[in-house]
Amino acid sequence: MSDADSVGTEGSGMGAQGPDFYDDEQVFATYMAHRRRPENPNDTLEGPALRELLGPAAGLRVLDLGCGDARFGRELLADGCRSFTGLEASRNMASAARQVLADTDGQIVEARIEDWEYPTAAFDLIVSRLALHYVEDLAEIVTRIYGALVPGGRFVFSVEHPVITSCDRGWPAGTARQDWVVDDYHLSGRRQTTWLGGEVVKYHRTIEGYFGALVAAGFVVEQLREGSPRRELFASEATYQRRLRIPLFLLLAARKPEVG
Numbered sequence: 001m002s003d004a005d006s007v008g009t010e011g012s013g014m015g016a017q018g019p020d021f022y023d024d025e026q027v028f029a030t031y032m033a034h035r036r037r038p039e040n041p042n043d044t045l046e047g048p049a050l051r052e053l054l055g056p057a058a059g060l061r062v063l064d065l066g067c068g069d070a071r072f073g074r075e076l077l078a079d080g081c082r083s084f085t086g087l088e089a090s091r092n093m094a095s096a097a098r099q100v101l102a103d104t105d106g107q108i109v110e111a112r113i114e115d116w117e118y119p120t121a122a123f124d125l126i127v128s129r130l131a132l133h134y135v136e137d138l139a140e141i142v143t144r145i146y147g148a149l150v151p152g153g154r155f156v157f158s159v160e161h162p163v164i165t166s167c168d169r170g171w172p173a174g175t176a177r178q179d180w181v182v183d184d185y186h187l188s189g190r191r192q193t194t195w196l197g198g199e200v201v202k203y204h205r206t207i208e209g210y211f212g213a214l215v216a217a218g219f220v221v222e223q224l225r226e227g228s229p230r231r232e233l234f235a236s237e238a239t240y241q242r243r244l245r246i247p248l249f250l251l252l253a254a255r256k257p258e259v260g
Contacts, residue, residue: 021200022090030196032069032096039239042130045227046158046249050129053156053223053253057081060124063148065113065141065157066131070097073106085109085123087116113141118148128157130249133165133202136190138210142217151259155219158251161226165204168193180246210252219254226250 022028035042058080064073067086077084084106088094094110101108109116113128113135126145135141145155159165167183168191188205205213207224214221227250229243 020090021198023092024198025092027196027198028090028092034196039234039236041227041243041248044233045229045243046130046251048230048233049225049227049249049251050127050156050158053225053251054125054127057125061085061122063087063123063126065126065128065145066134067097067108068093068129068131070100070106070108072127072129073097074100074104077101077104077106082124083107087111087113089113089115118144120147121150123148124150124153126153126155130158130160132157133159133204136203138203138205139213139216142213142219146217146219146256149256151256153256154222154253155214155256156251156253158227158249159205159210160202161247161250162204162206162210163246164248165191165202207250210250214252214254218256220257221252221254223253224251 022031034040056079057076060081061083062073062076062081062085064070064076064084064086067073067088070084070086070088073084073086084101084104086097086101086106086108088097088108088110089112091110094108097108113131114137126149132138132141142155149155162185163180163182166185167181169181169183184204186206188209189203191202191204193200193202211221211224226247228247229240231240234240234243
């Protein structure tokens with residue numbers, strides 16, 4: 001759900017958890033406006049990389065964790081996936097998702113990623129786009145995901161890149177970022193950030209941490225991407241050059257081994 005190119009500063013006090021954050025009406029409106037921007041990083045960097053990792057969706061039973069407004073679910077259904085279930089805890093996002101999928105067989109379940117009872121061996125593909133950095137206990141969720149996949153099933157996800165989540169002290173308030181500070185990188189844990197006009201809690205992990213969580217759960221990691229910019233996806237040379245400076249997204253694809 002996230003757009004990693006928005007401006008923020010480290011905050012104090014009690015920030016909102018991910019789903020609650022998007023139920024702030026002003027935040028939700030600002031987020032949707034950001035997602036409609038030309039050349040937004042979700043569409044030019046994260047989306048194309050994720051599509052490459054996914055491969056064909058035809059015939060697959062798909063679970064999308066933190067599905068947002070389910071536009072991606074609609075794409076997968078159009079591509080011929082056998083079924084689509086979107087898990088979304090934000091009331092605003094779930095409402096938007098139901099509207100997007102209204103004339104399809106796609107289903108939306110309004111529940112937190114951490115609270116849902118994952119069925120055993122029910123899905124061929126589980127995907128999560130920019131939602132897992134809102135989850136505190138990633139190891140537990142990855143273990144549940146492993147159990148919800150059939151043997152040979154795949155888990156593909158994206159998160160804000162750890163160089164982004166590590167520290168935001170270099171983000172000047174009210175302007176687009178021009179320089180970045182990477183600090184406290186190996187100190188995994190809670191980060192509170194001012195973003196889209198509100199306070200939100202995210203959880204920083206290293207690349208090694210994400211990789212290790214997959215391996216510990218039993219997955220075989222297949223690929224890793226960082227959303228490298230491709231010139232043909234940008235109308236603006238200046239925007240393209242800016243995207244070359246720092247990675248905004250981390251994407252991983254993993255497979256549950258076949259039985260035997």
